[in-house]
Amino acid sequence: MSASTHHHGHVDQESIYHDAVWHEHNSHEPANQHDHHDTFFSKYIFSMDHKMIAKQFLVSGIVWAVIGGLLSALFRIQLGYPDEHFAFLQTLLGHWAPDGKIDPQFYLALVTMHGTIMVFFVLTGGLSGTFSNFLIPLQIGARDMASPMLNMLSYWFFFLSSMVMLSSFFVASGPASAGWTVYPPLSALPEAVKGSGAGQSLWLISIAFFIISSLLGGINYITTILNLRTKGMSMARMPLTIWSFFITAILGLLSFPVLLSAALLLIFDRSIGTSFYLNEIYIGGRAILDQTGGSSILYQHLFWFLGHPEVYIVILPAMGIVSEVLSVNARKPIFGYKAMIGSLLAIGGLSFIVWAHHMFVSGMNPFVGSIFVVLTLIIAVPSAVKVFNWLATLWRGNIRFTPAMLFAIGFVSLFISGGLTGLFLGNSTIDIELTKTYFVVAHFHIVMGVAAFFGLFAGVYHWFPKMFGRHMNSTLAYVHFFVTFIGSYLIFWPMHYQGMAGLPRWYYNHNSYESFSHLGDLSKFISTVAVIVFICQVFFIINFFWSMYKGRKVTEANPWEATTLEWTTDEILPIHGNWAGDIPTVYRWPYDYSKDDREFIPQTEPAREGEHVV
Amino acid sequence: MTTFLIVGIVVLLIAIIVRIAKTSEMVSVVKGTKETMEENSKTFAYIFLGFMFVFFGGIAWSLMKYKSHFLPESASVHGVWIDNIFNLTLAVTGLVFVLTQVALFYFLFKYRQRKNAKAYYYPENHKLEMWWTIIPAIFMTVLVVTGLFYWYKITGPAPEDAMVIEVTGKQFNWIARYPGKDGVMGKRDYSLINDNNIIGMDWNDNAGKDDIIPTELHFVKGKPTKIIIRSRDVMHNFDLPHFRVKMDAVPGIPTTFWFTPKYTTEEMRKVTGNPKFNYELACAQICGQSHYAMKMAVKVETQEEFNAWIGGQQSYYTTVMPAAAPAPVAVDTTAKAESKKAGI
Numbered sequence: 001m002s003a004s005t006h007h008h009g010h011v012d013q014e015s016i017y018h019d020a021v022w023h024e025h026n027s028h029e030p031a032n033q034h035d036h037h038d039t040f041f042s043k044y045i046f047s048m049d050h051k052m053i054a055k056q057f058l059v060s061g062i063v064w065a066v067i068g069g070l071l072s073a074l075f076r077i078q079l080g081y082p083d084e085h086f087a088f089l090q091t092l093l094g095h096w097a098p099d100g101k102i103d104p105q106f107y108l109a110l111v112t113m114h115g116t117i118m119v120f121f122v123l124t125g126g127l128s129g130t131f132s133n134f135l136i137p138l139q140i141g142a143r144d145m146a147s148p149m150l151n152m153l154s155y156w157f158f159f160l161s162s163m164v165m166l167s168s169f170f171v172a173s174g175p176a177s178a179g180w181t182v183y184p185p186l187s188a189l190p191e192a193v194k195g196s197g198a199g200q201s202l203w204l205i206s207i208a209f210f211i212i213s214s215l216l217g218g219i220n221y222i223t224t225i226l227n228l229r230t231k232g233m234s235m236a237r238m239p240l241t242i243w244s245f246f247i248t249a250i251l252g253l254l255s256f257p258v259l260l261s262a263a264l265l266l267i268f269d270r271s272i273g274t275s276f277y278l279n280e281i282y283i284g285g286r287a288i289l290d291q292t293g294g295s296s297i298l299y300q301h302l303f304w305f306l307g308h309p310e311v312y313i314v315i316l317p318a319m320g321i322v323s324e325v326l327s328v329n330a331r332k333p334i335f336g337y338k339a340m341i342g343s344l345l346a347i348g349g350l351s352f353i354v355w356a357h358h359m360f361v362s363g364m365n366p367f368v369g370s371i372f373v374v375l376t377l378i379i380a381v382p383s384a385v386k387v388f389n390w391l392a393t394l395w396r397g398n399i400r401f402t403p404a405m406l407f408a409i410g411f412v413s414l415f416i417s418g419g420l421t422g423l424f425l426g427n428s429t430i431d432i433e434l435t436k437t438y439f440v441v442a443h444f445h446i447v448m449g450v451a452a453f454f455g456l457f458a459g460v461y462h463w464f465p466k467m468f469g470r471h472m473n474s475t476l477a478y479v480h481f482f483v484t485f486i487g488s489y490l491i492f493w494p495m496h497y498q499g500m501a502g503l504p505r506w507y508y509n510h511n512s513y514e515s516f517s518h519l520g521d522l523s524k525f526i527s528t529v530a531v532i533v534f535i536c537q538v539f540f541i542i543n544f545f546w547s548m549y550k551g552r553k554v555t556e557a558n559p560w561e562a563t564t565l566e567w568t569t570d571e572i573l574p575i576h577g578n579w580a581g582d583i584p585t586v587y588r589w590p591y592d593y594s595k596d597d598r599e600f601i602p603q604t605e606p607a608r609e610g611e612h613v614v
Numbered sequence: 615m616t617t618f619l620i621v622g623i624v625v626l627l628i629a630i631i632v633r634i635a636k637t638s639e640m641v642s643v644v645k646g647t648k649e650t651m652e653e654n655s656k657t658f659a660y661i662f663l664g665f666m667f668v669f670f671g672g673i674a675w676s677l678m679k680y681k682s683h684f685l686p687e688s689a690s691v692h693g694v695w696i697d698n699i700f701n702l703t704l705a706v707t708g709l710v711f712v713l714t715q716v717a718l719f720y721f722l723f724k725y726r727q728r729k730n731a732k733a734y735y736y737p738e739n740h741k742l743e744m745w746w747t748i749i750p751a752i753f754m755t756v757l758v759v760t761g762l763f764y765w766y767k768i769t770g771p772a773p774e775d776a777m778v779i780e781v782t783g784k785q786f787n788w789i790a791r792y793p794g795k796d797g798v799m800g801k802r803d804y805s806l807i808n809d810n811n812i813i814g815m816d817w818n819d820n821a822g823k824d825d826i827i828p829t830e831l832h833f834v835k836g837k838p839t840k841i842i843i844r845s846r847d848v849m850h851n852f853d854l855p856h857f858r859v860k861m862d863a864v865p866g867i868p869t870t871f872w873f874t875p876k877y878t879t880e881e882m883r884k885v886t887g888n889p890k891f892n893y894e895l896a897c898a899q900i901c902g903q904s905h906y907a908m909k910m911a912v913k914v915e916t917q918e919e920f921n922a923w924i925g926g927q928q929s930y931y932t933t934v935m936p937a938a939a940p941a942p943v944a945v946d947t948t949a950k951a952e953s954k955k956a957g958i
């Protein structure tokens with residue numbers, strides 16, 4: 001591609017941005033004077049600045065992560081020490097833990113809410129919300145999102161959704177308890193489990209708001225990336241972060257509406273007597289005669305049609321962040337940039353046609369199952385390509401071990417480990433043995449849960465200086481990394497063994513079967529490490545909030561010596577509008593590290609005479 | 615008291631680490647943060663290399679230690695196929711795992727930041743990329759083909775002479791039903807369910823009057839066994855871990871799974887070296903409060919033992935309608951049930 005590639009004029013963008021947001025300024029000098037117009041509310045609460053909205057998502061995500069983590073610590077105590085009573089549990093949970101022992105139904109509520117919170121509120125809302133918002137305008141050279149208003153609404157729908165979900169902890173019958181996938185009929189019938197009463201209603205309402213938030217965000221991300229790229233920033237020059245946010249947003253836009261339909265039909269079954277999912281049920285001492293003919297398998301198809309893309313919605317942004325951080329800190333271009341984009345596209349596309357690998361033993365026609373086996377194992381190929389390209393990026397680098405880099409490295413290791421176990425599960429024959437056991441729990445926690453968290457941490461450590469103008473403390477970050485990295489393997493690796501011993505998930509007590517009771521000591525070990533790793537997250541929390549106000553001030557504009565546009569803002573802490581002067585023009589791709597005896601060449605540097613630029 | 619002590623110690627430890635971290639930051643600022651990072655890179659390189667050895671060592675050690683915990687040799691014929699593909703996949707993925715993790719940690723070690731060193735500008739190599747797309751694709755093909763070959767064998771139709779048993783899941787136990795002497799299971803209708811008719815047998819259908827609802831599941835060694843799996847309330851999952859059998863129990867939609875038991879309970883006791891070994895039926899799909907304890911005892915025996923056992927069972931009809939005459943009791947529970955598929 002030549003240096004003069006030019007998709008969208010500077011002028012268009014300026015006028016869009018001018019009309020949409022800033023009434024009072026001449027857009028060519030979006031100077032700092034505008035500060036005095038800001039009230040506390042317009043600056044921190046109903047902000048339309050993409051950077052503030054990103055921070056709102058980030059802080060909300062952290063709060064949710066603490067809650068989600070706490071829930072898992074609580075149910076791990078039950079699993080590790082099933083015969084003991086802990087007074088503090090009763091203090092904390094009241095009648096949900098009589099005599100200091102968690103009630104079996106509340107155990108299911110804890111597991112359900114842990115999964116829901118982590119998957120949707122932390123790793124979708126928190127991760128995409130933070131980095132898509134923060135990085136898209138800054139890295140493509142835009143003053144803000146295409147619609148700052150929709151962007152603000154996206155956060156506030158997320159907030160509303162959060163509040164509804166949180167409130168479900170305080171209803172008498174407890175929060176939703178049917179697992180994070182809330183399969184009916186369990187989730188449809190309050191007689192089946194208490195959490196399927198008011199708690200499940202709140203869950204569904206909350207998820208509906210969440211989907212609205214996600215759609216508003218997604219539309220905005222896509223529009224912004226397509227239309228507001230600065231001069232010279234062709235699609236083929238976008239950093240992989242932007243590519244991953246772009247594809248993630250498309251996946252969300254196409255799959256979340258299906259979850260909304262699934263949820264709506266469930267709401268109808270629960271409240272107005274339809275029977276989309278219900279059939280021939282006898283419960284609570286009576287046969288439910290007027291709701292027959294539905295199929296709970298239908299729900300599973302609808303759920304996983306979102307559910308599988310959703311796991312990629314979680315992991316793709318993390319992959320983008322990791323690609324960027326690895327390249328910056330290896331001081332090398334990302335290896336196979338085009339293949340990285342190609343594999344993102346392939347994974348994105350294929351993720352829509354593998355969903356039924358979650359349903360191999362649902363009674364589905366075995367022929368249909370076999371089609372999904374083929375498609376599922378195809379998706380492993382682009383995943384493998386990504387891993388090889390990351391490794392090749394490190395090869396002959398000059399690797400700087402920044403905190404962000406450590407987490408990016410951890411991500412690669414975890415993604416390998418967790419991706420490979422997918423090959424067992426994707427093979428329907430083996431899945432008969434492993435499905436619904438702790439092997440699945442190990443698989444998705446390593447490949448999605450922990451890996452995506454590592455992407456999140458890498459992103460926070462890397463862009464914190466740009467977000468807050470201060471550095472985080474590296475030593476605390478190193479402690480945080482090693483405890484979390486080693487701890488995560490210690491927690492989730494043994495779960496493969498439990499799965500290979502047949503132990504099913506969602507069990508309140510691992511000793512209730514003779515077949516599994518010998519796994520008790522492993523469960524205890526896992527629980528102990530889980531509690532320690534959870535506590536050690538305070539090193540991150542302290543570091544984050546302390547550094548926000550008291551951290552060492554950033555003095556150089558580009559502390560990591562990176563090439564991308566966010567490090568070119570006139571001020572270290574970019575103003576509303578990002579660049580005080582003109583938006584920079586881009587002349588090359590973002591990965592010119594160690595090229596031609598230069599440590600790095602910013603994207604804004606024109607090609608020298610005779611230089612070949614991408 | 616101990617709680618306070620523990621909390622106190624934890625808080626103290628955290629405070630100390632935070633203190634040290636702050637001090638070390640000040641030191642690094644004095645020295646120059648760039649210089650500190652360069653100096654540290656060797657330390658990290660060694661830590662990661664050390665981690666790699668401990669990681670692999672730990673995996674090897676734990677595999678040996680917990681090997682005995684894994685499911686023992688399969689007690690069903692098809693389970694052995696599953697175990698074989700599992701092992702094949704383990705070999706393939708294990709190799710990839712070791713190669714890629716070693717590459718990762720070795721590169722970190724070898725290419726750590728060094729003063730005045732420079733990275734190698736190497737943006738792509740199409741040939742290399744082509745190879746590492748093709749090779750995984752070949753491996754995947756092998757895994758898919760072997761997997762599906764057995765998948766079709768396992769999920770294919772049950773042999774004509776299979777013994778048919780119906781198992782219904784409910785909160786929170788399983789209800790097994792064997793056809794009586796007539797080899798045919800009577801009709802059922804969920805609207806007839808009550809405490810005295812737990813699966814809604816239709817007593818107008820005489821075929822059901824000799825059906826047996828025992829409290830244990832009994833299988834016959836070497837006899838293909840087809841389970842018709844149903845649920846009367848929420849979803850459950852019929853899980854026989856030792857037989858490598860799992861199938862959802864879906865309300866209103868019967869599912870099936872067939873398999874051939876390979877070892878009697880007695881033989882399995884020898885295989886496992888556990889004289890108290892017993893097969894168990896578990897529930898593997900979250901179904902509510904007592905999901906974790908929704909079990910049923912399972913016994914595998916010879917045909918003679920089975921005949922004796924089922925001969926001693928009363929029909930469900932006589933147990934719930936004591937006034938009725940005892941129905942004749944079944945011995946043969948095979949193909950006919952299949953052909954009539956009563957009650958489904």
Ligand code: HEM
Pocket residue numbers: 181311312314315357358376377379380383418419420421422423425426427431434435436440443444447448449
């Ligand atoms: C390398 C390719 C992968 C393959 C072949 C694969 C395959 C599978 C299969 C077949 C299952 C269903 C297992 C079962 O329930 O029996 C599964 C579960 C799951 N996978 Fe993967 N997977 C892969 C990568 C990933 C990635 C990258 C993520 C997320 C980032 C992910 C997240 C999950 C989650 C969340 C579940 C469990 C959902 C639940 O049941 O609660 N997987 N995977």
Ligand SMILES: [Cu+2]
Pocket residue numbers: 307308311354355357358
């Ligand atoms: Cu999936």
Ligand SMILES: [Cu+2]
Pocket residue numbers: 850851897898899900901902904905906908
């Ligand atoms: Cu269950």
